[in-house]
Amino acid sequence: MQVAATYPWPHDGPLVPAQTALIAIDMQRDFCAAGGWVDQLGESVENTARAIAPVSRALQIAREARLTVIHTREGHRRDLSDLNPVKQWRTRAHGLGIGDEGTAGRILVRGEEGHGLVDPCAALASELVIDKAGKSALYATPLDGVLRSQGIRNLVICGVTSDCCVQSTFRDAADLGYDALILTDATAAVEDHHHTGMLALLSAHGGRWGALASLTAFEAAVTRAAA
């Protein structure tokens, strides 16, 4: 399956930095790093780890262009009051679930080592970090309100995983009126066929929910905006 061309983004003209935010989704040790949760489950982090360098590059481009930069982390309160019992049950199927003690602290719990962002994608002190208990960064978080209050209409989305939190956020962004762009080579899924399948369906029909483009195209858009 292929990624079809969507549309030149933003849909209505050149990128305007003051109206644009880059959102780096869940670049956490638990998903991307050796020793994190995915790794401890015996699954491969080869794909998700491959997103680290391009996301780091995307962050650099966004910062130089003075876009608003926002990071998200999936995880739960230390008392697990925001952890649905079914979600916890599902994750325990392989013996190590959310909230359980792993080798990098408690899995997906705020403040624990595995929950933190990988170093190349670390947040600057001035950048907002959104903690979320769900997949969509726009569900039960301050993100929508923050974006609106700052006049941000356009979102550049990167991070992991393409088939889960990236696409969930992208879909909600579309329904909430944003013009969002997914950086196709700055995102990944644990399994290849889910990654390629998701990008194929998201890009169909000229981009029903938003645009898809490469990191290179994003950099070109930013350069044009600065010219």
Place this chain on the structure above:
Amino acid sequence: MTATEGSAPQIEATPYRYPALGKLCVRRTPLILTGFQKAALAETGVAGAEALKKAEALVGAWGAAGGPVILTRRGRPRGVALGEVAGWRNARRDADKMLVEGGAGWALALEVERAIVVDHMGDNAFLGSDLDHILHQLLAETAVFGGLLTEGTVHATMRAANDRGLDGLLVADAAASTDPAFHATIVSLTTFGNGLFGAVANTADVLKALK
């Protein structure tokens, strides 16, 4: 409890017998069929027609077992424009269009007496609607999904329900897409990681559990 008393044993599903926790309480589990509208039905051709037949069988059995049925309908009120970006995207594609309320293509393709009809303007039926509120009144912790398009309103709504803590079941043969590969992708990633977004079963599995 027997099926006629509003409860049922578990449903054989993938990757776990559904629901994950406890017994299935049909009375408090809405059957949520999203986007089963005439235009979508036409666009999905044979696959859509077959999904509709399965959905009708589900509706019959679910209602008989005392379960709530919710039909969602995507569209916009006549006097309200879509948001600027959504409108722009909608205008430049030929398929999966968001339609004006009252139009022939917008109308539901199945009629269910006593169904709760929820109107919504995007794909995620929770946004800008009272779906959340209805589920709260039902005390729902579980929900069963079908509809059109699998990768559109069905998945958007199911994944949103999942974020809200519901244990969802996708009835795969009661959903369809214009592209079978898109349908297959959604079915596969729904079950990934012991049910990233929930479990998947077929209509036959559900009917068997309701007997």
